Amino acid sequence: MKYNKTVLLNLLICIILGKFAPAARAQSLSLSLTPPLTEVMIKPGKAISQTFTLINNGDDTLIKAEFKTLNENGNLSDQEEKIIPWLEIASPSLVAEPFLFKKGEQLKLVVNIHPPADTPQQDYYQSLAFITLPVAGRHTQSNISQILVSPILISVTESGLPKSAKIAKFNFPSIIDSFDSLNIDLVLKNTGRAFFHINGQLLLKGLIGRAKYPIIPRIHLSGQEREILLDSPQTKRISGFFLGKYSLIADFALDEGSIKIVEEKVFFALPWKLLVILTVIIIFSLAWNKYRTNPK
Amino acid sequence: MIKTLKYSLILIFGFCLLNLRPSLAGAQDMSSESYQLQGGNFNITSESGTSSPARLIDQIGQTSAQIFSAKGILLQSGFLNKASGSSLNFTVNPVIVNFDPLTAGEAVYKDIFIVVENGDFPGYSVLLSQNQPLTSQTGEQIPDTVCDALKNKPCSVYKSNLWQEKLSYGLGYHVKSQNTPREFNKEYFFRPFSSLSKKELPVVFMQSVEKKIKNSAVVTLKLHLSPQQAISIYQNELIFTAIPGI
Structure with a gap:
């Protein structure tokens, strides 16, 4: 009887601890970016700004924002020389350097687009990339880095570029x-x-x-x-x-x-395909009828 | 015989009559004998609202061409502003893949969970690459897998293959998801990561053209250490990149 009571008490403690103990989980990177895409048609010499919102739905992480170019297939390109100088992060000013982006935090980032008057009239395919920095460790390990990209497609033109x-x-x-x-x-x-x-x-x-x-x-x-x-x-x-x-x-x-x-x-x-199946059925039916009427 | 033929013909005609019209698809065009409306910019306002630092153009009563010629600027967030109220959510879990404790000759498997969620703007791509193969501080490297190349089943950055041989060593990955190209999903099929250090391009391993979706994938890493591998701490960086499906 005493033994049964001990078992029941232990069971109750386990249930209570299991119910209220925080769930153990691995750290995660989870970012949400708005808008996912920006399209701009702009005359040389004009200026416009776009606001991007980034939310950290994961754990605290080190992050930085930078512009990257896109190739003709819409993929990220390594060609840093193609990053246009008239695309700038207006505020906050220090996001190009890694900073601590806390869990649940929201970042409003304003990008200025201001092609000078002598800018060649053509398309410029750029993107704003938010890059998390990996966490170092003392084991044999792979450190995860996440990049979330928002393309910025810009047509610099006075009266519309030819489309075909x-x-x-x-x-x-x-x-x-x-x-x-x-x-x-x-x-x-x-x-x-x-x-x-x-x-x-x-x-x-x-x-x-x-x-x-x-x-x-x-x-x-x-x-x-x-x-x-x-x-x-x-x-x-x-x-x-x-x-x-x-x-x-x-x-x-x-x-x-x-x-x-x-x-x-x-x-x-x-x-x-149906005709082939029906033909086969008909042939078998004929053969079967022939066999039934004359088994020998 | 005649009976069989008669029944067969009745069957064919009946089936054809029931199915003769291809299924109609719901088009977005509205039309009658005298007019046809096609989807374009049916705008509702003509003013642009500006506040610091945001600027909003709401297109009421003007086409985008008219707005552009009047103001010299046209800003849209995706197709007919579908992206403006939309977001791209991207989750990777965990942030570190720890392979320890490692034993030479015994393969270690580790999972990375990916979730991508989008809104009204259709499509996304997720790409994967590594900065370099697993490397120690002294520059020793654990090679990328070549799969069962010894049995004429080699894999590459762009092609998975079977990796079961006990004498095939290295690091590789396998992906399980409904939104992954089929060659990634085959059981026991692996491939090496594309390496930025080798000037290889990141590989798309997850993709969709749909909107308002939430897709997930499991990337399984396999590390199989050779007995000849020098004992050390090896590390690299795996880079997961999410891009909206422009």
Whole structure:
């Protein structure tokens, strides 16, 4: 009886301690950045500012902010000489040096964009990067560093830079089975001097009906060759039942619609897999009937 | 025989009639016989509000071209300002991967957890690289894995491969996530980190084109030490970079 009481008491203590003890966890880096992207169209000699908000949802960390350039594919580039001098952190002034960014803290950072009057008229692809500094230790270890990037896409122009694009790839099978999905390989190249958003849809025209498949309005940087993706879970595939001849029309507009890109291709759909199965069934039925009527 | 053919034909026709129209997708265009509205800048205000240090342009009643020619400036945060009320959240856990205690010939596995969350602005990419291979203070290095190259299954920074051989040493990683290219996800498949010290480009290991999503991944590090490796403290830096899907 006494033994049972001891066991129960121990169990109760364990439950209470387990309930109220703080959960043990590893340190984490967790940053939230707003806005994730800034697009600026600006005349030489004008100035504008943008405010970025960074929140530390993880543990205390050392962090710094710096500008980095983006290449034509929108990835970070090491070319420091391409960082433009008229992009500046206005406040707070010391964020370029590592500072302690505490858990739950919020940082408002103002960036000034002021291209001088003689700035060449073209696109400048820059970014503001927040970089955490790794923690050193005395073990064999990998130290983690986190970089959170907010691209800043700038068009310096007096009256708008020329925009143009061409479809670099528009491939899908010419003949498909009626029950199969149509896999589309569609790539657009930005041949102009400025970035743009691509808007529009793929239009599917059949003998009876037609259907529209809107695309994701992604950004195409100058010189970039990029896939066009459908705004659906299957970004490169159209599903359904197809029969006969179909036209698939790529119908896009650059930005607000003044420049159009249109291309049309044809494919045919037949239920050939079903026909093969039915043929096999019919042949077997015939053979079976023949065998039943004349077993020898 | 005729009966079978009859039933087969009825089956085909029935199926075709039921499925002849491809499924309609919801387009954002509004149209009738006399008009068609396409998505563009349907603005609501025409003034720009300025306060120090923030500046807000709310586009009411003017197109972006009109605003630009009038003011010489146009600021947008993403597609039709979709990014202005949006954020990119990026979490990496833990901040240190401790491989100790290490025993030569025995592989050590450690996990790093990644979470990416975005808002209205679609897409993101997460890239991974290391500053250098695991290096001691005297400059000794633990090599990057080449996977089971001894069995003609080599891996590289851009291609994973099987790594199970007991005589294959080094450091490599494997990723498990729904938003990771398939070649990362295969079981027992690893690859070395791209090294900034070797001028290699960071590798995209997690990506999406969707908006309002929260994706996670587990990056598993494998360290397999050779018996010939000098005893020392080896360290490097793993760099995780998150970029919105522009």
